[in-house]
Amino acid sequence: VKTVLLDVDGVLADFVAGYLQLVCDVTGLRFQHENVTEFRIGRALGLTADDDRAVANGITQGWCAGLDPIPGAVDGYKKLSAIADVYIVTSPWNKCPTWTYEREQWLAKHFGIPHARVLHGSAKHLVRGDVLVDDKTETCVKWRDEHPDKTVVLWESPWNVRDAWGGVLTNDWDRLVRLVEVLP
Numbered sequence: 001v002k003t004v005l006l007d008v009d010g011v012l013a014d015f016v017a018g019y020l021q022l023v024c025d026v027t028g029l030r031f032q033h034e035n036v037t038e039f040r041i042g043r044a045l046g047l048t049a050d051d052d053r054a055v056a057n058g059i060t061q062g063w064c065a066g067l068d069p070i071p072g073a074v075d076g077y078k079k080l081s082a083i084a085d086v087y088i089v090t091s092p093w094n095k096c097p098t099w100t101y102e103r104e105q106w107l108a109k110h111f112g113i114p115h116a117r118v119l120h121g122s123a124k125h126l127v128r129g130d131v132l133v134d135d136k137t138e139t140c141v142k143w144r145d146e147h148p149d150k151t152v153v154l155w156e157s158p159w160n161v162r163d164a165w166g167g168v169l170t171n172d173w174d175r176l177v178r179l180v181e182v183l184p
């Protein structure tokens with residue numbers, strides 16, 4: 001059985017939807033996912049440094065727990081976990097003191113994922129697995145450099161499609177499941 005390392009924000013959790021709501025609360029501007037054309041959301045939207053800071057400060061207790069799952073993720077995860085050993089590898093928003101606790105509650109509530117399957121940290125390249133799935137190009141590149149014989153899937157999103165990336169790019173759960181099934 002293959003080990004799949006799965007990111008949360010941008011793969012399972014709709015972080016950007018929650019963030020765009022904060023942007024709207026602070027600035028009154030209503031943006032869509034498509035407007036987020038690079039990983040740094042504030043920069044992609046052309047926010048001032050002050051607005052960007054005010055938005056980020058809106059990530060407080062309860063925010064992480066209130067995120068919506070990305071459409072299709074619950075079913076997709078179910079299919080993937082039926083054929084692979086899935087571990088969550090998620091980088092916490094370190095300025096929010098309740099983030100990691102809320103994340104685990106959220107993963108248990110929406111996906112039935114237990115504590116023992118969750119790793120919190122930003123040094124994802126130190127984690128071993130057969131496949132990494134992540135929406136941050138920088139993380140994918142770093143992990144690939146560390147595990148050149150393994151498989152990396154950049155989870156296709158408006159904020160990464162313009163990045164230089166020669167590897168697998170998809171956000172199709174069936175394609176991911178197939179890819180894992182046929183791994184030697």
Ligand SMILES: [Mg+2]
Pocket residue numbers: 007008009010011134135136
């Ligand atoms: Mg992510």
